Amino acid sequence: MSTITVTPERDVRPFTSTQAAAGAPRTTLPRVVRSEWIKLRSLRSTWIMLGGLVVSIVAFGLISAAVATGSVSTQGGGPAFAGASPVDTVLTGANFGIIIVAVMGVLVGAREYSSGLIRTSIAVVPRRWPVLLGKVITFLALLVPAVLVSVLVSFFAGTAILTSAGVASTTWSAAGVAGAVLGTMGYLVGIGVIGLCLGILLRSVGAGLGVLIGGILFLPTLASALLPASWDSVLKYLPSNAGLSFTSVEPVDSMLSYGAGLAVFVLWVVLAVGSATWALMKRDA
Amino acid sequence: MLEVHELTKRYGDTVAVDHISFTVRPGLVTGFLGPNGAGKSTTMRMILGLDRPTSGEALVDGRSYTTSPAPLAELGALLEAKAVDKGRSARNHLLALGATVGIGAPRVDELLEVVGLADVARKPAGGFSLGMGQRLGIASALLADPHIVMLDEPVNGLDPDGILWIRTLLKDLAAEGRTVFLSSHLMSEMEQTAEHLVVIGRGRIIADTSMADFIAASSSNHVRVVSPHATSLRNLLADDGVSITSAEPGVLDIEGVSAARVGDVAAEHGLTLHELTNVEASLEQAFMELTRDAVEFHGSVATSTSTSSSSSETDRRAA
DSSP states (O other): OOOOOOOOTTOOOOOSOSSSOSSOOOOOHHHHHHHHHHHHHTOHHHHHHHHHHHHHHHHHHHHHHHHHHTSSOOTTSSOTTTTSOHHHHHTTHHHHHHHHHHHHHHHHHHHHHHHSHHHHHHHHSTTOHHHHHHHHHHHHHHHHHHHHHHHHHHHHHHHHHHHHTTSSOOOTTSTTHHHHHHHHHHHHHHHHHHHHHHHHHHOOHHHHHIIIIIIIIIHHHHHHHHSOGGGHHHHTTSHHHHHHHHHSSSOOTTSOOHHHHHHHHHHHHHHHHHHHHHHHHHSOO | OEEEEEEEEEETTEEEEEEEEEEEOTTSEEEEEOOTTSSHHHHHHHHTTSSOOSEEEEEETTBOGGGOSSHHHHEEEESOTTOSOTTSBHHHHHHHHHHTTTOOHHHHHHHHHHTTOGGGTTSBGGGOOHHHHHHHHHHHHHTTOOSEEEEESTTTTOOHHHHHHHHHHHHHHHHTTOEEEEEOSOHHHHHHHOSEEEEEETTEEEEEEEHHHHHHTOTTOEEEEEOTTHHHHHHHHOOTTOEEEEEETTEEEEESSOHHHHHHHHHHTTOOOSEEEEEOOOHHHHHHHHHTTTOSSOOHHHHHHOOHHHHHHHHHHHO
16 A cells, blocks of 8 residues: 555645535534424424424313313213312313323434434534533423413413303412412423433333333322322422422422422423433443 | 544444554545444444444544534534434435534535435435435535545445446545545445545454555456467466466466466467456455455355465465
């Protein structure tokens, strides 16, 4: 090997492109966020699920409110939701919304692992963490307004239905109501972020959904019911139980206080983001 | 410029890449050849910072790729053509990648035209054929006009038109002073495209040389003679260091003697020759010879046909 003449390294001719970015291009966090935004908005499933989220929260909330007034009869004949707090009634849709939010979050996190696109994403942003941050930011940019609007619509429209029918209703300024409504929004958004992080962490839509829906949303409730009461002091720190303490109006004795529950839940979200970042940075892609 | 120093990757007990060092220089097309499982893709992934080396380092323009201020504009890579989201259009795929270095729609549309995907640019990439996927992958590698281009099996699935296109493109990129590094299984393609070769087998570099030298070193270079006096000619030429084989009656394959000498000997003794040819080894023959011992999973047929003379040749050159 030696007969090769080497062209001087820096003799790089002007780019063949006429349109490439002028000057020295740089990869910055805002640009990575923009890249993630293009990815998120260019998938039809993003908009279908976002629409499904808004519709299910609002529709189930209004149906529940209508059922509670007695104007829509249930199979049992009597008024349903008797004894349920008006806030819980009008926000029934959040129970369905949480599943959609979970699926959305896990898909945003894990979808690139099933296609292999994640390797391209990391190759063009080899510092890696901006990719995760970009995903979280763009997901929040869609999720927060959708949750905000749908929860507020179902609360105000739902309570209006209850009030006009003359059954027990409530108002925004009633004790604990604003906190519960805002807490419900925060819980929905937080579960979405945890789902995104589980998707990155487990690199699989199926595994992410299994852990999130089975392990985080349902298992703690089941465990609270099955395990002796002495366990409650531990179980109340689980994400979904912590969520219960700041999403309902009436405090539940065995659960954490509003502030403590919120703080514990936020810690869970931070833990999820932290471990997903750590895994993304440390693993071979 | 790509520099690999003592790069090593272990997965448990398996050594995928074993202390390899080589340099890929600008201005020419360098081919990365090796049997399946030799460590080509692992090496490329380590250069891109996707896999972390167990030891050693890979440098892109003198520093780790992970510290590049604008990675896509520095090194454009195609690793897996199918690594695109099936639900996203080719155009949006490129827009998302380009956004990381501030490249927008005009350049993306220009490139879609260049790679011949303009007509399907807004259709979901899930419906693409392998060839179209390759074109999209090549578009993403060239998107930000990087001065280093690294492609893993770029001609996979391309039609003859596409193969000719990529060959011309890669040569042009190299002629512009860029660093071009590609791997391929297709020997004839590599032979026509690459000027320099890095050959890897079982995770080790077994050759780092120019294409011309690599082929010239092959023991498959020989003289073929077709003559009705083959037997007489064979006896006249027989000597130390000369190896003569005969695949069929009247045909001799002679190593160790020049074609001129064969012609002279025949003329001296009045022997008729119907054909006298210098047979040059192809890259494929040279490669098979060199990697015979380095192939991880080869069939039993391949083993039984290896001759003692050629394997000693391999040992000498590999050493």
